[in-house]
Amino acid sequence: MSSEGVIEGWVSNVKILGKIAFIEVIDGLNLSPITVVVRKDSGSVDWSKVSAVKLGSAIRVKGVYPEKVVSKKGREIHADEIEILAEPRDLPPIDVTGKTPASFEDYINYRYLALRLPRVRAAFLARSLIVNEIRSFFSERGFLEVHTPKIVKAGAEGGATLFEVDYFGVKAYLAQSPQLYKQMLMCGVPRVFEIGPFFRAEKFSTTRHLNESWGLDVEMGFIKGMEDVLEVLSQLVVHLSHKLNERLGDALRGLGYNVIKPVTSVRVLTYDEALEVLNSLGFNLKWGEDFDPKAEKSLGDYLEEKGVQAYFIVDYPWESKPFYIMKKDEKRGYAFDLDIRGIEVASGGQREHRYEVLRQNLLEKGLNPEDFSFYLEAFKYGMPPHGGFGLGIDRLVMTFLGVQNIRETVLFPRDRFRLVP
Amino acid sequence: MSSEGVIEGWVSNVKILGKIAFIEVIDGLNLSPITVVVRKDSGSVDWSKVSAVKLGSAIRVKGVYPEKVVSKKGREIHADEIEILAEPRDLPPIDVTGKTPASFEDYINYRYLALRLPRVRAAFLARSLIVNEIRSFFSERGFLEVHTPKIVKAGAEGGATLFEVDYFGVKAYLAQSPQLYKQMLMCGVPRVFEIGPFFRAEKFSTTRHLNESWGLDVEMGFIKGMEDVLEVLSQLVVHLSHKLNERLGDALRGLGYNVIKPVTSVRVLTYDEALEVLNSLGFNLKWGEDFDPKAEKSLGDYLEEKGVQAYFIVDYPWESKPFYIMKKDEKRGYAFDLDIRGIEVASGGQREHRYEVLRQNLLEKGLNPEDFSFYLEAFKYGMPPHGGFGLGIDRLVMTFLGVQNIRETVLFPRDRFRLVP
Incomplete structure (x- = not known):
């Protein structure tokens, strides 16, 4: 059964494939991101907003947990509403996608950011x-x-x-x-x-x-x-x-x-x-x-x-x-x-x-x-x-x-x- | 049913009435003393030791919890064995019977003793x-x-x-x-x-x-x-x-x-x-x-x-x-x-x-x-x-x-x- 829900967290990755957007969000105290799926055609979410979502933003998503999860990461929500709560004003000093490791010192200096990894x-x-x-x-x-x-x-x-x-x-x-x-x-x-x-x-x-x-x-x-x-x-x-x-x-x-x-x-x-x-x-x-x-x-x-x-x-x-x-x-x-x-x-x-x-x-x-x-x-x-x-x-x-x-x-x-x- | 047990704590009162001793002990984290009852006739405990128990001593008592409690304080053990673990070398600066209140300052200065009250x-x-x-x-x-x-x-x-x-x-x-x-x-x-x-x-x-x-x-x-x-x-x-x-x-x-x-x-x-x-x-x-x-x-x-x-x-x-x-x-x-x-x-x-x-x-x-x-x-x-x-x-x-x-x-x-x- 699909069910409705809200997730809150930080954007750790964004992929737009044609008319579908996959936004990875590290939410709650979870140890892996949840994939927020947005379809341009669905009409429920403002697509111009979706395509402009910045890496590292704090967002709130209302949507539906699907019966069957498609994403490999295991957790997925289909968005009905996306609210951008805060955007980074500067480029984060740590790669929030986790792809490029930072220095040991930077993981300490920016611990609050590293905690998203x-x-x-x-x-x-x-x-x-x-x-x-x-x-x-x-x-x-x-x-x-x-x-x-x-x-x-x-x-x-x-x-x-x-x-x-x-x-x-x-x-x-x-x-x-x-x-x-x-x-x-x-x-x-x-x-x-x-x-x-x-x-x-x-x-x-x-x-x-x-x-x-x-x-x-x-x-x-x-x-x-x-x-x-x-x-x-x-x-x-x-x-x-x-x-x-x-x-x-x-x-x-x-x-x-x-x-x-x-x-x-x-x-x-x-x-x-x-x-x-x-x-x-x-x-x-x-x-x-x-x-x-x-x-x-x-x-x-x-x-x-x-x-x-x-x-x-x-x-x-x-x-x-x-x-x-x-x-x-x-x-x-x-x-x-x-x-x-x-x-x-x-x-x-x-x-x-x-x-x-x-x-x-x-x-x-x-x-x-x-x-x-x-x-x-x-x-x-x-x-x-x-x-x-x-x-x-x-x-x-x-x-x-x-x-x-x-x-x-x-x-x-x-x-x-x-x-x- | 009576059952065997061990209690450990500090002597907060001693009363000897003829051939029976009532030793009150503040044990564990309890908020009222347990009464240790010793009968001279029982022969199991050295009576000379019992009659010399000092107020404030740390003791261990092995004995039996009786089916019916006689003491007004609610908890009672009948001693088979009493072990004196430590005796005060000086008169405690706080009345451990709790009868004479100490000054507010002394309850702080001797907090470790006051904790028995x-x-x-x-x-x-x-x-x-x-x-x-x-x-x-x-x-x-x-x-x-x-x-x-x-x-x-x-x-x-x-x-x-x-x-x-x-x-x-x-x-x-x-x-x-x-x-x-x-x-x-x-x-x-x-x-x-x-x-x-x-x-x-x-x-x-x-x-x-x-x-x-x-x-x-x-x-x-x-x-x-x-x-x-x-x-x-x-x-x-x-x-x-x-x-x-x-x-x-x-x-x-x-x-x-x-x-x-x-x-x-x-x-x-x-x-x-x-x-x-x-x-x-x-x-x-x-x-x-x-x-x-x-x-x-x-x-x-x-x-x-x-x-x-x-x-x-x-x-x-x-x-x-x-x-x-x-x-x-x-x-x-x-x-x-x-x-x-x-x-x-x-x-x-x-x-x-x-x-x-x-x-x-x-x-x-x-x-x-x-x-x-x-x-x-x-x-x-x-x-x-x-x-x-x-x-x-x-x-x-x-x-x-x-x-x-x-x-x-x-x-x-x-x-x-x-x-x-």
């Missing part, structure tokens, strides 16, 4: 889907969604990678992470999560770092050990990889993305095991050393060949981890990273919840407990054992889509050299 | 619920969830209320709102929403302003007029007020909150009508003047008496609104505010989408189009008619719960004098 659009549909699924995952499991401050007096890691803010004449910083706040909350609610931006003033210029990112932070009280945290994060990765495949897998693959396969379980390696694998691959790493991106990548490739795309590395040397990580023994901490396809996506662990030990940890890291007094205070009044993780949403989307540059997953990325748009 | 806890459960419902509302309606930058080169309003950030030696600002970015996106996707923090360096010290807040931003392309935006926001208010009442209404009222009634529709008043009402109430406002909080409050009280708790004020004088608002006539703009119970919660309107007119608007407001070139660029390539709104989540929660101070709805509020915790 199915490949770019698909990445942000995937991101929106993932964020939405993260939220329902935690809401359904009884986690309280919280918002912690982004302007803070002390950094979580006390490092030098903080952006300074002048807060009414007082020196403040942009939050590197909700770490201290989500831990403090463990003294009053059992489980929290937050989705929000975080800021790191690192002078990196890589394909996997940005200076402003969005993260998921999770903290769980009353845990029996780090395993409780691994279990939740593992379930999350399984859930998200399945949802992405189910909802957008085919479309993304059709657009050239090397999408992650549905993860059935997240492999667990100890730091010692990972070290052994790396050294067997020709690295010459000593116990205690952190893995650099090159080592992470090699380990990722090695495991991907074995069909493992997502894995935990657990029991890191305590020395390489932050003060709030609980020690497992003299050398190791209850700390883990989640790596996906050779890239670190999340890190977490069990936290030190005992006031005196935590204070001692700060001193061992060369930090001044005085600077953390507002945080330490929360550990005095019945702080239960707890643990959690921080996960980079940009990186998660990046590894799930199999793209090489984190900038493909962020609408308006911020790096050392990019503050506009 | 049902009244405080309930406000943040309500906030979490509202945020979650906002998201599913927009996801279900085909809006793309986006994340726009928080470190920016230009403020949306070009005003002096921006926090400065040193961005690798370049002067940058914290975003006042996603306004410019969400509008730019209207050139490539039809509908977006964002939930994120925003920052205003205003030197206000009031019960309804904070310098860091969370907001909902919505923008819709291809609209036929401002009515399309009013319709969506109106549906949102109806939906949220119903969900809050359905899920937490009774509990919140029981805890003393003056919860908003389920809204069936949002009343629409023109600015002129509002002005007339206010002047009939004894104000002496001239056309063109903005309504100050006192006027807003009076209008709110007047309408609440008539059973109207949520209302739009539309067709504001253009002069009092930002440059991006489309003019309706020589004096008025397609701009609206959403007020709830006398407090402005959201504002929005139809935007000027025509490049030349928008540029002219900037000049009329005394702004330099050069400073907005990255934004204006997006209006050159087929920008459809669009509109949207920004809504303060803190204020929405505040008005829905009927609390007088916005600080009751934010875990760790930021004002001129508060940067810690």
